[in-house]
Amino acid sequence: MKKMAILLVLGITALAMAQNEGAAAPGGEAGRRGTPGAGGLGTPGGPGVGRRGRPQQVHKYEGLALTPPMGWNTWNTFGCNINEDLIKETAQIIAASGLKDAGYVYIVLDDCWMTRQRDENGQLVADPAKFPSGMKALGDYIHDLGLKFGIYNCAGTRTCAGYPGGRGHEFEDARLYASWGVDYVKYDWCNTGTANAQETYKTFGDALLATGRPMILSMCEWGRNEPWTFARPIAQLWRTTGDITDKYSTGTRGTGGYNNGWKDILDRQAELKLEQYAGPDHWNDPDMLEVGNRGLTVAESRAHFSFWCILASPLMMGHDVRQMKDDILNILTNKEVIAVNQDVLGKQGYRVIDETGREVWIKELSNGDWAVCMLNDSAADAEMSLKWSEIEALGGKTYKVRDLWAKKDFGTTAKDYSGKIGTHDVALFRLSPVN
Ligand code: GLA
DSSP, X not given: OOSOHHHHHHHHHHHHHHOOXXXXXXXXXXXXXXXXXXXXXXXXXXXXXXXXXXXXXEOSOTTSOSSOOEEEESHHHHTTOOOHHHHHHHHHHHHHSSHHHHTOOEEEEOSOOXXXXXXXXXXXXXXXXXXXXXXXXXXXXXXXXXXXXXXEEESSSBOTTSSBOOTTOHHHHHHHHHHTTOOEEEEEOTTOTTOOHHHHHHHHHHHHHHTOSOOEEEEOSTTTTOGGGTOTTTOSEEEOSSOBOSSSOOSOTTOOSSOBOXXXXXXXXXXXXXXXXXXXTBEEEOOOOOTTOTTSOHHHHHHHHHHHHHTTOOEEEOSXXXXXXXXXXXXXXXHHHHHHHTOTTOOOOEEEEEETTEEEEEEEOGGGOEEEEEEEOSSSOEEEEEOGGGOGGGTTOOEEEEETTTTEEEEETTSOEEEEEOTTOEEEEEEEEOO
């Protein structure tokens, strides 16, 4: 039995531990308005049409994330240890290494970029020791490289690391970000007391919209209030779980606070059937990538990346690009794999086979194509096989098969797959209908 009782007990304990007081730590089709290029901004709160045809208010600048956003964020590797030089060096490498060309454009400063207090006018201040040139200059530097600028704050009174939060300052903060040339705001959920998540994020969404500058809103309330049920008119992406860590699994099944392995988070997406809530301009966010970080083998990084592509997840890198080895760069820039993530149909993939040691996930792509990902979930390398007829969604039709990591055509689905897959590694295929 794969779903071992012990894992459940561990998961429940972790959840209980994470769900202490308020929100101290993560644990824990709207009408088109303000479309860029359409010559105008949406006014906050304009009417649109909801999923079931009911009128719905729109609180975001639409059309900014028709495919999942891609970029890099400071948090997973650097935590609070960030500064101007790090950001500039990283941006340079992203621009020059092929990462930008592969689609990674958002450079996002996470927590700890500020001073501990607002200034005498109530404005946020970039820490002058870490960012001596200031945020406007940093934004310009990033833009000059053809990249986009992202920043973090929190909906509570303080950020998770204890810096000034946005509560009660939503509109002035949004104007400040716009004046710095910010393109993307990640907005966290620490220290929010009894605040209502939907209302709080709506207010901030309206504040961003009111600036007139197109800015993506990345909601980060860890799935506490089921954002997938209400966030579509508010944000381009919303976190679905607590924080990822650079492990395959820590046994939380995605309900841990700061300590979820990527496989735990993957399981949680399946358990919640989150695929039904995602689409162009509104994505589930299973947290940023740990690809290339110390706690994962190269195979685990490759499998993690494959699944984040299958999930139509935002692809925000979280490693030190200055130390990046070629095998990691090759994973992150595999264009055929990225095409699975960026497919314009915008469908999130889902699990179709869940056996001891073997899982198969599929994602519908445009033009009748499918992506199929088979995971070796066991602790040893294994000979694995897949009968295409096991996947009902393929409808018994014949497809050409391309192995996206081997970069080889495999023939057609007339022949079943078998091959060696390393522990915690995957085989990833793209199937295209044979006419
Ligand atoms: C929370 C978020 C993380 C990160 C930290 C910063 O834990 O979930 O992604 O932003 O806060 O303090």
